[in-house]
Amino acid sequence: MTPIPRKRYLPRMEPFDPAKARARLHELFATRAVKWGKFTLASGRESDFYIDSKEVSLTGEGLWLIGNLVVDRIRPIVVGVGGLTLGADPIACSAALVAHSRGRTLAAFIVRKEAKGHGTTKVVEGLGALPKGSRVTIVEDVITTGGSALVAVNRANESGLHVEQVVGLVDREEGGRAEIEKRGIGVEAIFKRSDFSRGA
Numbered sequence: 001m002t003p004i005p006r007k008r009y010l011p012r013m014e015p016f017d018p019a020k021a022r023a024r025l026h027e028l029f030a031t032r033a034v035k036w037g038k039f040t041l042a043s044g045r046e047s048d049f050y051i052d053s054k055e056v057s058l059t060g061e062g063l064w065l066i067g068n069l070v071v072d073r074i075r076p077i078v079v080g081v082g083g084l085t086l087g088a089d090p091i092a093c094s095a096a097l098v099a100h101s102r103g104r105t106l107a108a109f110i111v112r113k114e115a116k117g118h119g120t121t122k123v124v125e126g127l128g129a130l131p132k133g134s135r136v137t138i139v140e141d142v143i144t145t146g147g148s149a150l151v152a153v154n155r156a157n158e159s160g161l162h163v164e165q166v167v168g169l170v171d172r173e174e175g176g177r178a179e180i181e182k183r184g185i186g187v188e189a190i191f192k193r194s195d196f197s198r199g200a
Helices: 018-033 060-071 089-101 147-158 176-181
Strands: 034-040 046-051 080-084 107-111 135-143 162-171 186-192
Touching: 018 034, 018 060, 018 186, 060 089, 060 186, 080 089, 080 147, 089 107, 089 135, 107 147, 135 147, 135 176, 147 162, 147 176, 162 176, 176 186
Parallel strands: 080 107, 080 135, 135 162, 162 186
Antiparallel strands: 034 046
């Protein structure tokens, strides 16, 4: 595995710069998360391009960069951020933490793939801080067909939340954005597949 380069974007040493942060996150994705080869995606499709976002989103620097860049894209009316476990979990939590550091309240929530088989049998965790009708953003690590984001949208809406938008780390440019937008939900992504090239 390629080690993370020693050069780092350190927020404690300089003011947050969105352009510089995005460039650094791109560097981390290109060196750690983007894989080239032959892969079968969750959708069942085959691809020569795969993104293992957790190789970045589970590091301290990655969390800081992702949290800031995601919060910059979350609409002011939104009070909650979450998505389908597992890929969305670090994104949502980092955004909630960064928002708090900026003086903004964003509650993170987690959408389970299946309801708990015991206790409260919840499908969505974290609703205690989100009254019914709360406007929320669904986050996604990689948007491919839009299927997992729409599962999260449906379950959030069924739980009494109102989904305003979807924010992804990478749009694979395979039709997912259009599928989500058909539902009248806006989509933003920090990167597109075309931002990455083999051997770059």
